[in-house]
Amino acid sequence: MDYRFALIGYPIGHSLSPWIHQQFLAKTNLTGLYTLEEMEPNQFERNFATVKSKNYSGFNVTLPFKQTIIPFLDGLDSHAKAIGAVNTVKNDQGNLIGYNTDGIGYLRSLESAYPNLIENKDKRVLILGAGGAARAIYYALSHGGFQTIDIANRSLDNAQKLVLIKASETTTRILSLLEAEQELSTYDLIIQTTSIGMKPNVNEMPMPLTNVKHTAIISDIIYQPIWTKFLKAGAIKGVNLHFGHTMLLYQAQYAFEIWTGNKPLMNDMETKLKQLLEG
Secondary structure, eight states, rough: OEEEEEEESSOTTOOHHHHHHHHHHHHHHHHHEEEEOOOOOHHHHHHHHHHHHTTTTTTEETTTTTTTTGGGGGGEEEHHHHHHHSSSEEEEEEEEEEOHHHHHHHHHHHHHOHHHHHHHHEEEEEOHHHHHHHHHHHHHHHHHTEEEEEOOOSSSHHEEEEEEEGGGGOOOOOOOHHHHTGGGGSSEEEOOSSSTOOOOOOTTOOOOOOOOOOOOEEEHHHHHHHHHHHHHHHHHHHHHEOOOOHHHHHHHHHHHHHHSSSOOOOHHHHHHHHHHHHH
């Protein structure tokens, strides 16, 4: 069977998804092709009808269509329904089912780098930001058994909305960025989910790490650049680091698994992608 996958979004010309999924096809001894379907935001319905007619085995969805696509699908899995966004669609015998692999992908990338953290769910977590990525990660961590997850954001109202999707066992406080900075020494895992520090604004960071404890893990989901200013500040403090390109890989791995039933081994993928991103 030849698989046919695609990415829909705008703009997507520099996407690494084709490279990642061609690697996965080779690793699992499957044949297929992954292509880009760039579409103008104001013509989504017409363009999506064209994509649908091509009968892809599955496709990924990126900005700005992660929510736009939902009414055009035949169903959602529980994660996508709770998060309110779709980044992966499977063609299940003509029915298009939406998934969100961001949160589980993040958890998998974290487990790969720090397996002891995943086993010890009483560690204290701080999420910086309250956007779509924060929502997916918060949901996965909470329903994955983490008991204390606080959220810091510029808009407290936006952060408060995330609490509605937590597991009942999870305790969450909503903090201002200043409050979070003052309490930084109490957290074991600090996750930066905003666009602060992304190219071209590489000299920005959401907060200083003056108060971070030396055993903490500093995680940044940005991968352009790989070494954000936030991660560089963490390296200077001598803390543990978790890089954004690994989340990109593992959410793609989960999408591939949904499409094909095969879970590709990562082996050297993290190193290869890092080298690709660094040129």
